Every structure is written in C-alpha cells, then in structure tokens.
Amino acid sequence: MKYLYFILTLFIVLPATAQKKFSHKISFGSSYVVGQERDNDIGGYSSDNTVGYLGLKFDYVASFNLNPYLSIGPGFGIRHLINFDDQTSSNFSWDNTFDYTSYFALPVYLNMNLRFIDKKVSPFVGLSAGYSFSLNSQDLYVYGFGDYTKKIKSGFMMLVNPGVSISFRNGMAISAGPYFEFQPSKILESGGTHGIDNKINQYLYHFGLQANLSF
Secondary structure (H helix, E strand, O other), X not given: OHHHHHHHHHHHHHHHHHHHHEEEEEEEEEEEEEEEEEEEEEOOXXXXXXXXXXXXEEEEEEEEEOOOOEEEEEEXXXXXXXXXXXXXXXXXXXXXXXXXXXXXXXXXEEEEEEEOOOOXXXXXXXXXXXXXXXXXXXXXXXXXXXXEEEEEOOEEEEEEEEEEEEEOOOOOEEEEEEEEEEEEEEEXXXXXXXXXXXXXXXXXXXXXXXXXXXX
C-alpha cells in the first residue's frame, strides 16, 4: 500500500515541477495470455493446468523527461482478459454452447523508458512495475456443484516492452513493439452446493504487441 501512495504522489508532484520536460503517453495493446495454474489444495494432490486468454490493454503514463534518453513517471491502465475455456454445464456432460469468462483489472505502476540514441528514430526499452487491482468476478454454474464465483486475485505485476520510437518536431512521438507482462496471482473459487473454497496459484504471462503515442 505504501508503494501505491508513492505512485499517486508522483501523479501530483511531477506535472507541477516538470514544465516542458513533462509529457503524456498513451498505449494500446493486445496479447495472448498464458495462465499457468497449479493447485495444491484439493485432496492433498497437486495438479497443473494451462489456460489461454485473449488480452486487451490500455495505459496512460505521466512521464518526467530527465534527459533525451531517460524518462520516468507513474502510470495506470486497464486490463481485459477473456477466457474462452470456461464453460458451464446443464447436464451430466458439458454442453455445446460457446461460453466465456471476462476479467478486468486496474494496474497502477511506476514506468521507466530508455531511448538508446538521441535521434528522430531510436530503439528503446520500457520497464514498468506495480500492483494490479482486480475489478470483477464471474458467476459460473456446473452441474452437481451449482452456482459458484470465480475471481482473479489482485497482485504484483511487471511489464517489459522494447521497440522503436519516431520523434517529431512538435514534441510528439509514436512508437511500437512487442511487450511481455507477468503477474503472479491466484484464482479464487467460492460458493456452490458443496461449499467450494479453492485458492489456485496462477501465473499470468502476457505476450503481445502495443502502440504508443507521446505528446
């Protein structure tokens, strides 16, 4: 929580002190997300499972440009994960309906961006680290277990995005490149006719592409 207070303070202090060295950056991206699950709590046995998500992201960063190469600042965003593997059942066998679950999260983080050369076109690498807050849960139904709730727990996150940036004379810049995001988390399942109360370790690996606009 102290880390969150520090980032929120930067949102207020940096724009007031940076003047012309202050810039805004917005980013859009899409990814394939691998959720590696490991459950050690069911009957004393452990089980591994891999779940695939479609990931969509939006980010805003308030950057303080320390020099032509290095910028740093707080950021926040939205993460939307769509899982097409979660299906409900209406009888003894899984039904054939196309079903999915959808999860939203709000990451708050500190971002650092490094340009390797002070030219119009320059390679760069960005690094972000912070905390991702879960915003919703999903209500599911499985025959024999009844209705239960599934949620991805809030947790630490980090992101690395290399790429190439193009700067313009008016102070704007565009950039694009791949990104990798990692979040160790848990799947929380509760409810049902048998009183489900599962906590499943899940490691989320995002592999995607993003585009950025700075101004």
